[in-house]
Amino acid sequence: MVSAEPTVRLTGAPRSAAQTRVLDAALELISAHGVSGTSLQMIADAVGVTKAAVYHQFKTKDEIVIALTERELDRLADALEAAEAEEDRVRAREVLLTCVVDLAIERRGAVSTLQFDPVIVRLLAEHKPFEQFISRLYGALLGDGTGAAARVEAAMLSGVISTAVMHPLVADIDDDELREHVLRYMRRLVDLPE
Amino acid sequence: MVSAEPTVRLTGAPRSAAQTRVLDAALELISAHGVSGTSLQMIADAVGVTKAAVYHQFKTKDEIVIALTERELDRLADALEAAEAEEDRVRAREVLLTCVVDLAIERRGAVSTLQFDPVIVRLLAEHKPFEQFISRLYGALLGDGTGAAARVEAAMLSGVISTAVMHPLVADIDDDELREHVLRYMRRLVDLPE
DNA sequence: GTCTATAGAATGATAGAC
């Protein structure tokens, strides 16, 4: 029997409680200091254990970064699947974008790291499962074109959201209000439902 | 005699040739690996000298990062002064934005670092001269409002530019074409001349 | 302005006991 619908999910093994504690601490530290600016000692201190205990959960620092990126990308998987289910490519993008706005607001603090940290950028391009996921994401984001205009539009859309959500100027705006404003401005850039 | 028009310029001492070589190498490396991911050894190797020679030009790594940020922000100074000279705040923003697009395209590779690297973000907020410069920049970017809507708009504008310019999807689009596309999308968000 | 040499701390990572 040929394998069914290849699922978009990225998750490897389910994470133990100890692993989850490490990933939570790592995400917070990395969001504040970047991947290279975060040491295993800092992570261990934040969890309240020694470095050796952290190394028992993940063999290398890279594995922590991969696991944490995986966990965050997985939050996009449902949105991406819903988008890919749409027949109309423009409609697919609408679905994706509205979901992405919500996720971005939910993860305000971490968005910038995940999109712009040089280590993660490299990982996204070189680690095969990520690369595949990202190119699906770009596919849905491109709408119905692939020319220069469409690519600039897609690039902008992927960035505007994260930037709009993490910018110091909007730090004191609460989630619900921010969401409304961002969606309003997004409608000026592309068609969005409602 | 009271001091004349406070200039926007950030530059301290003019840089020697040796200092310029260090800053050029540092900017390129930091753009690729981030501040924390770039060591003085890497910079020294790129320049073709030893670490000690680099330390002779700048007392600390922080000083290098400050000098290099200073140099990049200075490129915005003229645009900011021109904007502040305008009486109409909306017109001032137009002037600023068109200049910023050009600069962003010119420095495509470095934009992301300067806007999103955690070390530089912190520097921009804590180093006094930078903090002052940035708040002037935000002032001009805000146009005539200061409420939540205006702040989200400003955040989106600053995001459109940087993201549209550095995204992998647009890497192969040449400067002139990219410039036209970006300006076209910016006009959907705000009024821009021509 | 550049070098060699080095100090002292922190880094990622491992071995082995409990």
Next chain:
DNA sequence: GTCTATCATTCTATAGAC
């Protein structure tokens, strides 16, 4: 799952000669 102890390497930074 966590610890102590350790290793080799790299890091920022300095002293002093040329």
